[in-house]
Amino acid sequence: MKVLLVDDSKTMRNIQRGILGQLGYQEVEEAVDGQDALDKVEAFQPNLILLDWNMPNMDGLTFAKQYRGAGHRTPIIMVTTEAEKSRVVEAIKAGVNNYVVKPFTPNVLGERIQETLARAKAA
Amino acid sequence: MSSAYILPFVDSVNNVFETMMQMPVTVGEPAIKPHDTPADNVSGIIGMTGDVDGTVVLGFPTATAERCVAVFTGMEINADHEDFADAIGELVNMISGGAKAKFVGKHADISCPSVVIGAGHSVFGRKDVKCVRIPCECDLGEFFVDVAIRDSQEQSAAQAA
Numbered sequence: 001m002k003v004l005l006v007d008d009s010k011t012m013r014n015i016q017r018g019i020l021g022q023l024g025y026q027e028v029e030e031a032v033d034g035q036d037a038l039d040k041v042e043a044f045q046p047n048l049i050l051l052d053w054n055m056p057n058m059d060g061l062t063f064a065k066q067y068r069g070a071g072h073r074t075p076i077i078m079v080t081t082e083a084e085k086s087r088v089v090e091a092i093k094a095g096v097n098n099y100v101v102k103p104f105t106p107n108v109l110g111e112r113i114q115e116t117l118a119r120a121k122a123a
Numbered sequence: 124m125s126s127a128y129i130l131p132f133v134d135s136v137n138n139v140f141e142t143m144m145q146m147p148v149t150v151g152e153p154a155i156k157p158h159d160t161p162a163d164n165v166s167g168i169i170g171m172t173g174d175v176d177g178t179v180v181l182g183f184p185t186a187t188a189e190r191c192v193a194v195f196t197g198m199e200i201n202a203d204h205e206d207f208a209d210a211i212g213e214l215v216n217m218i219s220g221g222a223k224a225k226f227v228g229k230h231a232d233i234s235c236p237s238v239v240i241g242a243g244h245s246v247f248g249r250k251d252v253k254c255v256r257i258p259c260e261c262d263l264g265e266f267f268v269d270v271a272i273r274d275s276q277e278q279s280a281a282q283a284a
Contacts, residue, residue, distance in 0.1 A: 008235065009209055009210075009212065009213045009216075010206055010209050011195070011196055011206065011209050011210040011213045012213055014196065015196070018197075054216070054220075054233065054235060055235070056235055080220070081216055081217050081219070081220020081221065081233070082220060082224075083220065083221060083224035084223075084224050084230070086230070101221075102216075102217045102220065102221075103138060103139045103142035103143045103217050103221070104142065105142055
């Protein structure tokens with residue numbers, strides 16, 4: 001299981017990497033913004049993407065649109081401070097599969113990851 | 124400034140500290156901050172634009188900030204390390220993002236955070252926007268959230284009248 005972590009905050013990447021490690025996911029690549037993620041997805045071929053929304057250079061929403069536009073189906077979980085319902089709807093329309101609002105507990109992120117992977121497997 | 128724009132920050136700072144650090148926060152009485160009040164040694168700053176615009180500052184004495192960052196990240200990081208600023212920025216990002224989601228009927232965007240570290244610095248927002256200081260305390264020490272935002276639609280209507 002390969003996971004791409006996209007967040008401009010090293011603190012949040014470290015926290016999420018720790019939670020992924022507890023879940024048994026050790027193969028993790030990191031990207032600092034949407035453009036960096038686009039540059040890395042072809043070589044890394046992730047099975048899951050954890051994606052921040054507000055980032056410099058290219059935000060998470062733009063990344064999701066471009067990634068889906070290129071035909072990729074890898075599940076994306078948006079992990080963001082953007083908590084308004086309108087934002088959640090906007091993200092889902094852009095091709096995001098699940099949504100976690102910061103701040104989050106390890107349990108919440110873990111549950112969303114398992115749920116998202118189970119749905120992707122069933123599809 | 125309406126309490127409708129302050130209470131979301133009170134709720135959000137509690138939520139962020141409880142969720143990410145298991146640290147309950149006691150919030151004091153919010154009050155207008157005089158313009159000449161100096162900042163503390165560490166300031167995490169976020170700009171807000173849209174229906175509501177202005178600035179939010181999360182301020183700490185250095186020792187308190189270092190203790191918060193240690194609990195938040197699980198690592199002892201000195202204030203002069205770049206990861207320290209990243210962690211403070213993420214805290215003010217989560218507090219501001221959580222608060223703006225509770226602005227009823229108003230949409231606001233937040234900027235990427237900036238962090239200023241150093242004794243004796245000051246943070247100045249717009250002169251025409253009053254700043255409300257929310258004093259906070261937890262087991263790691265005292266800190267504050269300064270909220271200097273305005274309803275830009277109300278401001279436009281007032282200027283047109």
